[in-house]
Amino acid sequence: MIRRDFPPVEKYSGQRAGEDWKSFFARRDAENAKRAEKETENARQERQQQIDHAAKQTVPGRKGARVFYWDEEDGFLIRRAGGRKNYDWHWGRFGAKQRRYNSFCNEWDLCEELDPQDEPTYISGDDDSDYDGEDHYFPLYDDHDEPENSSVPVERPQDALDDMVYYRFGYITPVVAVPKLSTVPEMHHVRKFIGVLQDTAVSNTARESMTTFFGYLLQAGNIREIPRELYDLRQHEADIHSSAAVRMQKKMLNGRLYYIISDRQADTSPAFTILLTSAASVVEMLCRGWGPKIIDIAKSLIRRGISFQAAVQDSHERVETSSIAPYYGLLGCRPTDYKPDRLEFATYQALCKGFLRSQRGRAALLAGGILGRIAQDFIPNDEVYLGPSSDVLKCGVCFVADGESTPVFWDDALTDDEIDLLCGVYKIETGKRLLN
Known part of the structure; x- marks a missing residue:
């Protein structure tokens, strides 16, 4: 059950409604563990390179990892997108032990609760960002990248694909293997179902389970024909049943x-x-x-x-x-x-x-x-x-x-x-x- 006093989570942040920061990291850790079990050697080596680079604690550049910070609201922590133009500023507000890198999603989380005793740091000059050396406490841009000629915020699909499919269709990452189908849609069709047209990095495991999920959706005559391991709507504790x-x-x-x-x-x-x-x-x-x-x-x-x-x-x-x-x-x-x-x-x-x-x-x-x-x-x-x-x-x-x-x-x-x-x-x- 979602607490009624829990603030709305930010769209496309990956945080689910009513999910506190500890539950978020626990869920991501469990998902990553399942992905690692089926990871190929080449994929593991590529990911290790990302981990080695992240260990330098440098501010991500324009083509680097995405950054999220955890913001306190009404006594709860809400995960918010940093906005690439604001990465320098957010980075310096947190200490090294308050930054956590997710190599599977290529994302950073900046959260004081990871180590409340750590101190904020200042930006160094040897990172791979576009920082120009000026005082980093500049006025913040809006957290979302948007064109300057529009007064309406452009909300781009920045959520993880599996979270987007969860919110719109009830998909959940399976913990155990599910029966495979002889015919499943291609991944580019899955993106169209979700409303994401650009190419998005997806692990092979997630790709397989999502295409299987939509294969069941397209072929099922009723909800019971979709494996409950894939479908949140078949879980007794699902949000939709509250x-x-x-x-x-x-x-x-x-x-x-x-x-x-x-x-x-x-x-x-x-x-x-x-x-x-x-x-x-x-x-x-x-x-x-x-x-x-x-x-x-x-x-x-x-x-x-x-x-x-x-x-x-x-x-x-x-x-x-x-x-x-x-x-x-x-x-x-x-x-x-x-x-x-x-x-x-x-x-x-x-x-x-x-x-x-x-x-x-x-x-x-x-x-x-x-x-x-x-x-x-x-x-x-x-x-x-x-x-x-x-x-x-x-x-x-x-x-x-x-x-x-x-x-x-x-x-x-x-x-x-x-x-x-x-x-x-x-x-x-x-x-x-x-x-x-």
């Missing part, structure tokens, strides 16, 4: 399965219900311990760029109207040889800003993905909690339970034209005539 702080149910709406998430107390504010179509997002919500209120879950979904509906429960029928939905102007048509310029981009930004700051802009924030990221530049997250626009019964989407005719939920939804506007779509002349 009592959730919110009410959840499944229902077919508009011919599609939705996961309906609401506060347990009906009189809580704001009065909206979360509708999700992604089972993996529900698993992540439970495994990460999002909550306890519906507002907290909505905030986490927005930060992760996950599409959802923040709908109101209403049985009213659609209001018939002759009025046309607000039109914010599309980007129009361009000649074949047209080349966009700065003025074109400024026009696009102005049109986006006009739409996103209207009542209907809230729908883009809920859309997730690239649309949600664009919306976060212009819309405060609090807009979601105000509920759908005032004309939702005229222009919104009604959700009707299968076999019934009365609407159950209403919410705003983007039109195709609005999506094209936000994505910067304009038509190009081809010089050809279409004949009917």
Whole structure:
């Protein structure tokens, strides 16, 4: 069970919800021991070279190991990414005995509790970093590497792959061997399932167990056909089996399965219900311990760029109207040889800003993905909690339970034209005539 006073862990840090620093290191040690048992001689030699280099206690450079530091919050230690531009600063805040290197993940952990008696050190000049010799107590950059031309933090998948698969799908590293399948997906397919497109270093053991896990997921007819040694959802003590702080149910709406998430107390504010179509997002919500209120879950979904509906429960029928939905102007048509310029981009930004700051802009924030990221530049997250626009019964989407005719939920939804506007779509002349 996760303690309710345990702070949220940082995304992609590798620390699981409710996991203290001792449990984290114990879990990593156990995982590394299993990896070492099946490690090839060549892999062991390469890893030993990394260990020998780490023994020098030099600050990792741009292409070196990743650095995490353990930060105290509400009496608990939370593992946070150092951010490569901040490695010099973080490194000097800890002593040599407070730094721990993981050769399997190529990561450093900086934690005072590893040796409370050790003293912080200053940065030496013989490391492999890009330190320029200036006073190392410079103002910290944000802990995540992000482009300077965006106000929205770019959250890159910095978590270990096995942790990412755990949060989204319930995968756990098997302690014992599991039956092999004749057909399993390739690793590049596994990365796409997770949403990680770039190549990531994965040990052969982890590669084999993860591809086997997804092989079972793709072939299984029910949950019992997946070995429990691979599947956290089949463990009795799994996070997903603990009592959730919110009410959840499944229902077919508009011919599609939705996961309906609401506060347990009906009189809580704001009065909206979360509708999700992604089972993996529900698993992540439970495994990460999002909550306890519906507002907290909505905030986490927005930060992760996950599409959802923040709908109101209403049985009213659609209001018939002759009025046309607000039109914010599309980007129009361009000649074949047209080349966009700065003025074109400024026009696009102005049109986006006009739409996103209207009542209907809230729908883009809920859309997730690239649309949600664009919306976060212009819309405060609090807009979601105000509920759908005032004309939702005229222009919104009604959700009707299968076999019934009365609407159950209403919410705003983007039109195709609005999506094209936000994505910067304009038509190009081809010089050809279409004949009917």
